[in-house]
Amino acid sequence: MKSKKIDISKIDIGISEKDRIAIAKGLSKLLADSFTLYLMTHNFHWNVTGPMFNTLHTMFMDQYTEQWNALDTIAERIRSLGVVAPGSYEEYEKLTTIPAVKGKPKALEMVALLVAAQEATARTARDLLPLVAEANDQPTTDLITQRLDIHEKTAWMLRSLLEE
Template sequence: MAQASAVLKPKSHDENINIGLDKAYRETMAESLSQILAATYRLTIKSHVYHWNVVGPLFKPLHELTEEHYGALFEAADIIAERIRALGHLAPATLGEAAGFAPKAADVGKFTAISMVNDLVEDHEHAVQTMRKAAEDADEAGDVVTADMLTDRLTFHEKALWMLRAIIAE
């Protein structure tokens, strides 16, 4: 059995990469993108859980917005993971911490629509901060592909923040 897992384990093609980005940068950026991927999954899961469980006068707009968001976030996860691979590193193979991404079941029943939005805003803001730093690093390294991808992701998250805040504005 150990032989089969060794044969099937994906290998990094890091040693053979010559794309104009040095090895240390690619390793650091792959780590940053892995953190961004985890944040993306966290938001995907939370958006989906809140989509199912929101109640009250904000139900319809928040139900529709979270559906739009979790769909876009799920697609983004693939794009981020593929960039990690293009940099010569393995995308995270396990999401062992995924159980911690979702809000606790006991809490969801107590959350109001506004507290759900505030929780999503906090996670989007954290993601934006992480992405902005990674985008700056990519720019400095001349990694226009990663910088462009992160610009697209930042655009999505900043628009999501605006829309979430608008839903709960008084």
């Protein structure tokens, strides 16, 4: 009895190629926003000064560490869908919705910029949910739900620092 040769180039996970590519494109935008947010947060960790230095320095470290770990999860989901994950500054710059930070903001400006970046990343994730639901892609739904929870909670915590 001859064994049937398996075509490893064909992906048959129950999601059409068209949907896999569309979802991967959306996840690539989320990866770009997540990387940009990571880089911004790490930059602020290094460069924060003032009376809130210790609090913000430590908080930013916790946040960029969490964000760094999320990058791998997002990129690996893109790969699981059979698409190459973006991985260069040039690609991220084209895909991100987060504007570059100019100069060295003061501590509370850093916090406000991070609130906006956390919210932008949440919006990017949320925009992908209808397509993911339509494609019945539960692993991506789970990933997005987890990211939304973290970005919304982090935005709230940062926003709380800006209240009088």
